[in-house]
Amino acid sequence: MIIGLGIILGLLVILPSIQYVLAAGDEPGEYLDRRIEIWGLFYRLMIVAFTIGTVVSGTIVWLVLRFRESNPKAKPTEYEASGKW
Amino acid sequence: MSGHSNWPEWVYIGVVVALLCYVGAEAWNVERIIEHVPADAEVIKVIGQQWLWTFEHEDGTKEIGELHLEKGKAYKFEVTSKDVIHSFNIHDYTVLMDAVPGRINIVWFSPTETGEYPIQCREYCGLIHYNMRGTLYVENGV
Amino acid sequence: MVLELQKPRPIWQIMFSTHHTDIGLLYLITSLAFMFMGGALALILRLELFAPGTQVIADSMTYNRIFTVHGTTLIFLFILPSASAFGNYLVPIMVRYKDMAYPKLNAVAFWMIPPAGALIWLGFADFTWYAYPTYSTISAPGPAADMWIFGLKILGVSSILGSINFIVTIMKCKHPDLPLSKMPLLAWAYLTSSLITVVAVPTFAAALLMLLTDRLGVSGFFNPTLGGDPIAYQHLFWFTFHPEVYILIIPAIGFMYEIFPRFSRKPIFSHSSGVAAFVLLAIVGFASWAHHMYATGMSFTEKTVFMVGTLAAVPASAMHVFNFLATMWGGRIKFSTPIMWAVGGIALFFSAGAGGVVNSAMPLDFITHDSYWVVGHFHLFVMGTILFGTVGFVYYFFPYVTGRMYNEMWGKIHFILAFVGTVMVFFTMHILGLFGMPRRIYDYPAFPEWVQMNIIISFGAFIIGISMAIFLVNLIYSSAKGKPADMDDPFGLGGKYYFPYKAKTPHTEGGGYH
Numbered sequence: 001m002i003i004g005l006g007i008i009l010g011l012l013v014i015l016p017s018i019q020y021v022l023a024a025g026d027e028p029g030e031y032l033d034r035r036i037e038i039w040g041l042f043y044r045l046m047i048v049a050f051t052i053g054t055v056v057s058g059t060i061v062w063l064v065l066r067f068r069e070s071n072p073k074a075k076p077t078e079y080e081a082s083g084k085w
Numbered sequence: 086m087s088g089h090s091n092w093p094e095w096v097y098i099g100v101v102v103a104l105l106c107y108v109g110a111e112a113w114n115v116e117r118i119i120e121h122v123p124a125d126a127e128v129i130k131v132i133g134q135q136w137l138w139t140f141e142h143e144d145g146t147k148e149i150g151e152l153h154l155e156k157g158k159a160y161k162f163e164v165t166s167k168d169v170i171h172s173f174n175i176h177d178y179t180v181l182m183d184a185v186p187g188r189i190n191i192v193w194f195s196p197t198e199t200g201e202y203p204i205q206c207r208e209y210c211g212l213i214h215y216n217m218r219g220t221l222y223v224e225n226g227v
Numbered sequence: 228m229v230l231e232l233q234k235p236r237p238i239w240q241i242m243f244s245t246h247h248t249d250i251g252l253l254y255l256i257t258s259l260a261f262m263f264m265g266g267a268l269a270l271i272l273r274l275e276l277f278a279p280g281t282q283v284i285a286d287s288m289t290y291n292r293i294f295t296v297h298g299t300t301l302i303f304l305f306i307l308p309s310a311s312a313f314g315n316y317l318v319p320i321m322v323r324y325k326d327m328a329y330p331k332l333n334a335v336a337f338w339m340i341p342p343a344g345a346l347i348w349l350g351f352a353d354f355t356w357y358a359y360p361t362y363s364t365i366s367a368p369g370p371a372a373d374m375w376i377f378g379l380k381i382l383g384v385s386s387i388l389g390s391i392n393f394i395v396t397i398m399k400c401k402h403p404d405l406p407l408s409k410m411p412l413l414a415w416a417y418l419t420s421s422l423i424t425v426v427a428v429p430t431f432a433a434a435l436l437m438l439l440t441d442r443l444g445v446s447g448f449f450n451p452t453l454g455g456d457p458i459a460y461q462h463l464f465w466f467t468f469h470p471e472v473y474i475l476i477i478p479a480i481g482f483m484y485e486i487f488p489r490f491s492r493k494p495i496f497s498h499s500s501g502v503a504a505f506v507l508l509a510i511v512g513f514a515s516w517a518h519h520m521y522a523t524g525m526s527f528t529e530k531t532v533f534m535v536g537t538l539a540a541v542p543a544s545a546m547h548v549f550n551f552l553a554t555m556w557g558g559r560i561k562f563s564t565p566i567m568w569a570v571g572g573i574a575l576f577f578s579a580g581a582g583g584v585v586n587s588a589m590p591l592d593f594i595t596h597d598s599y600w601v602v603g604h605f606h607l608f609v610m611g612t613i614l615f616g617t618v619g620f621v622y623y624f625f626p627y628v629t630g631r632m633y634n635e636m637w638g639k640i641h642f643i644l645a646f647v648g649t650v651m652v653f654f655t656m657h658i659l660g661l662f663g664m665p666r667r668i669y670d671y672p673a674f675p676e677w678v679q680m681n682i683i684i685s686f687g688a689f690i691i692g693i694s695m696a697i698f699l700v701n702l703i704y705s706s707a708k709g710k711p712a713d714m715d716d717p718f719g720l721g722g723k724y725y726f727p728y729k730a731k732t733p734h735t736e737g738g739g740y741h
Contacts, residue, residue: 112588176663187451190524215668
């Protein structure tokens with residue numbers, strides 16, 4: 001999973017760097033298309049957001065299921081046992 | 086306070102900060118690139134008023150509610166307003182800039198495809214804000 | 228408890244009271260009433276936007292008035308007073324003092340709210356809750372606009388007075404045996420949000436005055452023909468209202484700091500991290516205001532500065548999320564209604580924040596500015612986090628105020644419907660914004676994607692509406708006829724780590740902080 005995340009992050013860094021090198025010129029026909037730049041940034045940030053989102057929501061779902069009191073593995077917390085808060 | 090080790094939280098904050106630096110750097114870079122106006126961009130004056138758009142080409146031609154441009158050329162919009170704040174928006178080309186009375190805002194683009202694209206107002210300006218629309222016609226050059 | 232409907236106290240006793248529990252109750256009832264009223268306005272808007280063309284609203288000006296009053300009501304007449312409600316009730320108990328520092332001033336601050344609310348609702352202004360000039364100065368019809376300005380002036384003063392009361396109560400009236408560092412995180416939430424208020428709100432008070440004099444024609448602060456600058460208003464407005472969004476959310480996060488530990492049966496993962504996160508957010512929150520103004524023609528450098536300021540506030544919020552998740556980890560959680568709302572609230576808080584990080588990237592403003600993306604984004608905060616946290620806390624607090632339990636099954640149904648509805652409405656709005664639909668429009672062209680998404684959103688809005696109707700019935704019925712609650716452990720959590728906020732009031736025996 002770490003490798004997967006690393007690959008995603010790597011791509012997110014390498015692709016823009018390539019574009020920087022082959023940057024758009026200033027002649028007719030070579031002007032940069034602002035739509036591509038802006039939407040490209042949007043898709044890259046969406047990848048980051050959804051990757052983190054999967055991690056965070058997945059964690060929340062796991063926590064809710066694992067630590068609910070009806071889970072067969074549920075055991076009293078150390079605070080319940082000792083009564084000290 | 087709670088007596089237990091806090092290193093997972095510091096790692097988590099480190100990851101968050103690293104991602105935010107990435108976001109900031111990318112955004113800075115893209116903005117820098119798209120704000121560079123080509124020197125030979127043709128100037129179009131965009132004047133917003135309640136509730137219509139007027140366009141003035143360099144050769145003096147005026148258009149109301151419609152804008153005819155040529156594919157492949159660069160155009161620099163000088164956007165202003167005659168009354169309240171409006172916002173000039175050609176969504177299909179991600180062109181967006183507020184039309185503020187008393188100032189001129191600059192945004193540029195180069196249309197790459199022919200066709201008809203909606204122009205709309207993106208800042209509340211009263212009764213007919215919802216219908217302060219126009220059309221961009223991109224045609225092949227002569 | 229302060230609300231015993233079967234043997235009601237005389238109404239005048241509550242209305243003229245200066246005791247913090249009674250004032251808290253007054254704020255709560257007022258804010259919930261405005262919540263339902265503002266929400267009803269949203270349903271009218273969504274009925275209209277269900278399809279292109281006219282549905283139920285005859286003309287665009289009426290539509291514009293409705294969305295303006297919807298936003299103004301829910302922010303100023305629901306969220307802020309509901310935070311004051313619980314603050315008034317609980318802060319004195321949490322700092323082990325007998326009342327707020329200035330009880331009479333407290334009552335004055337509350338009683339400013341109904342007249343201000345009346346001004347706003349009787350006026351029904353149309354210029355959006357921002358009231359940007361030059362529309363608001365030269366084009367917005369009076370007297371609605373002027374009534375709105377006066378209404379907000381009064382609310383601003385009320386906010387500042389309430390905040391002064393919280394700050395003095397916490398800093399000066401706190402029990403000598405209670406160090407600030409051990410004070411509950413909910414009290415810290417009130418301290419930090421009150422400090423932000425007294426710094427940020429006076430700026431808006433000035434801006435409102437300038438707007439009024441411009442409208443009267445005696446000044447030209449925002450009038451370019453007289454040498455003024457409309458963008459100056461936006462700076463003043465957002466200098467207040469960006470920190471204001473933190474004022475709105477910090478109490479809701481504070482409510483979650485009460486709910487998560489209690490229902491997980493273990494203490495909060497890190498109290499000091501929570502304190503640090505609140506203080507950090509309060510300070511850094513002042514550094515980002517002009518990200519609301521990226522489209523006004525600011526220079527590249529200005530935009531960059533505000534982007535950095537915006538991003539700098541994210542780690543503080545991230546710390547709260549970590550704290551809540553780490554508190555649940557290792558707990559034995561009873562999923563009663565309050566913690567369901569808190570968990571849903573945190574999940575939506577994260578999505579709202581993720582959208583916010585995307586928004587802070589300046590180039591993306593060209594896609595999203597003043598479109599439904601923004602509407603979806605901020606509603607995930609105000610509805611998804613603040614309303615969810617507040618409603619969860621209303622359920623948590625219900626037995627303490629009324630001595631009875633609400634109906635648990637209907638509380639859970641309320642949550643499920645509200646969560647499904649919120650996701651249906653506000654996630655879809657993000658996509659609708661990407662397709663270019665502007666906000667604040669009475670009608671729209673029949674682009675197929677816009678039509679389809681508007682239908683989904685309107686359905687979702689009615690699901691939320693149904694869930695809120697269930698809430699209203701549950702609240703009223705259970706207040707009068709609910710099963711009497713076990714005042715030592717209404718939620719059946721067991722043990723001594725739950726926190727019954729039993730107030731000593733002139734009307735009930737027993738109680739006190741333990």
